Amino acid sequence: MAWVLAGIAAASAVPVAQAPPTIKDPQVSYTAALQAAVLARWQVPASVRAGDMCAIKLTLLPGGEVFSATVQPGCEFDVQGREALLAAVRQASPLPYRGHEAVFQRETVVRFVRPVAPAPIAPIKPPAQFQEHLLQVRAIEAQPLDEEARCRAYPDLPGSEWPEGAGKARCLLLRAPILSLDDIDTQLGTSKGAADLDRRFRALMQAHYDDPAQREQIFIAYSIFDADPKAERVARRWLEQSPGSAFARMALGDAYARQGWKARGTQWASETPDAQMERMGSLFQRAVPLLAEALEKEARLSPACEQLAAIGRMSSDQLQRWAMGECLKVDAQSFFVLEEVMTQAEPRWGGSADAMRAAAALIAARAQQSPVLLTLTAVPIGYEADMADDWSEIVPDTVAASLKAPNAGYMARAGRGMYAQGDRWRGLAYVSQALRFHPGDDDELALRAEILLELGDAEWALRDAQRAAAVAPASGRRHYLLARVARRALGEREARAPLLQAMEDADTRERAYELYCQTYSMLGELAAAEACTQALVAEFPRNAEGWRMMAWVRGVQDDPAQALAVEQFMKYQDLDRWPHHARDLERYRRLKSAQP
Template identity: 30%
Template sequence: MTTRVRWLLLVGVALVGIAGLFALLLPRILQPPMAVLPHPLPIHAITHFEPQKPPFTDAQFQQFMVDARKAETIEDPLQRCLAYPDPPGLNWSKAATVAYCHYVLDPLVSREEARDFIQSGRTAELDRRYANILHAQLTQPNSQAVLDRTFNADFSGSSEANRALMDAWKRQDPKSPFALAASGISYVSMAWDARGGEYADKTPQSAFDDMNRLLQQARTDLDAAVQIEPKLTSAYATMIWAAGLSGDVAYGVEAAKHGLAADPANFSIYGRLVWMAQPKWEGAASETARIVAGAQRHAKENPLLLLLLSERTGGESYVENCQCNPLEEERMYQQLFAEPAPERMLARAGWAAESRGASNFGAIYRSEALRFVSDDIQVRQSRAFELPGLDQMDWAISEGNALVALTPQDENSYEARGRAYEVSGQTDRAIQDYQQALQLNPDDAWALVALADIYVHTTHDWDKGWTVTNRVLQLHPEDQRAWLLRADIQKGQPRDGLDQTIADFKARFGDGPDQQVWIAQMKSKLPSAVPSTQ
């Protein structure tokens, strides 16, 4: 679950200088002058706004969870999304929510249909379908983004089969702007995966070379596509994605200028611009706010643009890094997520809320993310971990069973179900799931600590607890929980060496203010006759 975060941080390193370039280039796109645009909500407004009442009651939260679980039984993804409850205490725009459900789940040509057209040699007919969809997007009310959503659903992906399909389409119709744009999307998806998720110093030069080679191939196809069809918005949105990966901000801004000239209310183009301008990519919150404010001029034409309001204070960086106390958590929920948000923003908000101990907010954000992208297994696993602590024990166990069935080779699914079993008092089943997780990943620190904790605090199987705890300390000596478990065994069994454990802990971590809570807990295990090692 950390690979995606690590990759996002890595890409940002390549975009040094983006804020300055946006400051120079963006006014060319966002005309008239920004002074006449709606003023974006400043960061301090969220920081200091005090809600009049809590955003929802416990009864409203529990009803939301009941309704969300019920909606998730609907098999058709689009109908499931449309039936899903909005977050408790918020009044999301129905037009925006319905539009986003269709955007992510309702392509006008399915991936299977496109494949059949290409494999049967009927690419001319496929081109006519896409040309009609593009015409509708540019000319008909309530048809915003219909081509963009269709292209995203049909052609994103880095599989060899997808690449082979794109090559076959181009061979049959080398002058098709739709074939060239689809090929560009495929190449950028491949470049994203080719780079990998490791830090730069652990990534071979060949990975960077592969990424850049694929991005160049993407740009060749995308540039050719818009030469043939200058209004092909899907190509422009993909150009901005490629520009973000390579750090070529000027290329991305130029693509946005031409794309918005063709479709001034285009959600995909504005969304990619906001993504590229985020502070996490060395951009600036002020530039993010300027783009979002500019997009809101067109929200009546395209309600999808309301989704960008959640990013106006800096996008993912803001929700990830907010040093929020409970009141600030409520402010963010009521202000930043007053309208529906892109799935990635909801997922990030879920991670961040969980890390701050706001499990109810985390469950809401993650549930809404799953409303729009139900096959995001990492988000689903993470929500499952939180369900036992939210009075959702039955759902926690059934969700654990479903995740294990879906991903039987993923240790996180067994850990999620194991946690549900452990909290419900089914200790033997919890042990079995944690052991299965360790069969799949013997070095998994979470499963090791969870298993040791059961042995120490539930079954009092001291020898097994000692063995597992020592394994954690061997593999992950930086894990402070393992040191506390060792101290618990030495006091509870009892077993010699508690003084030495405390001394070793201080030697590794120091005894500064940040460590005093851990040291105090270990000292509390000392018999009164044992002198302090201070």
């Protein structure tokens, strides 16, 4: 089966950007619009060479209708090329007019150059041991399934030692919450809304203990009460309407706790500013009484004791021991409770390697009744690997952990390490399995898109790049990746919208700007390309790629100002940063040495 299907353009659409925002001169903008309109209809014959230029004199009527078009002296196209270009002009009539009335000219000369087609990347066929597995994964990823259904449809990791059904059991954790914040807010607007919510959450709590198919869903139901202010507002409204409700207290306490974790951040405690730690402590002080009261009212509401144990791990040994004791009394089979047991055993939280192995043995004994727990038994194997700086060094330990249990974190690390070693196919299999269980991880979505792009499957890469950008909409890196993939899968124009997004991020602005200007030069949109590169080097004057593009655009138009662009290109060239400049650099050096 071919890995890159025909008709890639039918893949999920990327929004198309129009004229580049860098064009401020109305006359240049008009010329760019004329070029783009004709180029979109030009069927370029093979006889027209890349870099050849041809000027066409247009006689236009108000409204943009083409009255006549004539090839100008010096056109470098052959007869077939000239006829094809004139046919494109006729097909594009009427040319752009509205919005350009102030600079409209009855007669104008427009230059055209053959667009540069990207070098084709032949799809690489997977090795035999992964072919069937990855074909199944690819087919599943192309279907419009929800996260749990997609997870359940996946084949298990090749070579895994997981007990039968362990992977599908892990998929239960991907089920969507029974209600959204908006659902709860709407229900609280009805006469019996709070009472109905209490009954529904009580039933879900009971099902957690009684129905294996509903295990852990009470924890998932509370996940909507996150650090967002809206979650606090809805939870507070629920508690106001049902002041005796353990379930409403849990919701508000959970919201405060998650705000506290967000305030603390993800750095080591020694690297976290005091102000963040103080803010975390203040929010935890609000959360603890509410969670403790919820647990007092409903002893089997284990999300309350689990969150209290986590807060205790950060702030109070006494609270930690008490809360974990309460959890283990009533819910010693819960994935989330035992996940906290394993976390507490980690050396960074005061535990040890022996404590982790003991926790894994405790959990393994219970995994026979609840296969989802198997995921946690692999943690001690891969824990040391988490501390490594070099991804390639951690492959043996993370592979061992991955084969033992469906642990997404270790599969992701193993896949990343394999990719660092150049083992792309095995890396793809492991990263895909990680995404089976963590489908919203933008780091792994981005990594899989990179691997797929290198392997020639731009269609699948596009879906992953779109998902990664949707998960992290403020990340310039994600939009830059999406642009690179869209460029390969759909074409130069379709890369522009995500590039504009990437240009909003200071970390990716310069390289996104480069690629943005390239989309115009690659398509032969000379006026837009020149305006874009002028703006690029004005903002980043040491950008050799900008000067190289400007030298090319001016060269094909026989513009004497090319000499300045060449001089600046040679001045700022950096082959470590732009290795593809070597050929242009050598060519310009030869031309310069040949000058009298």
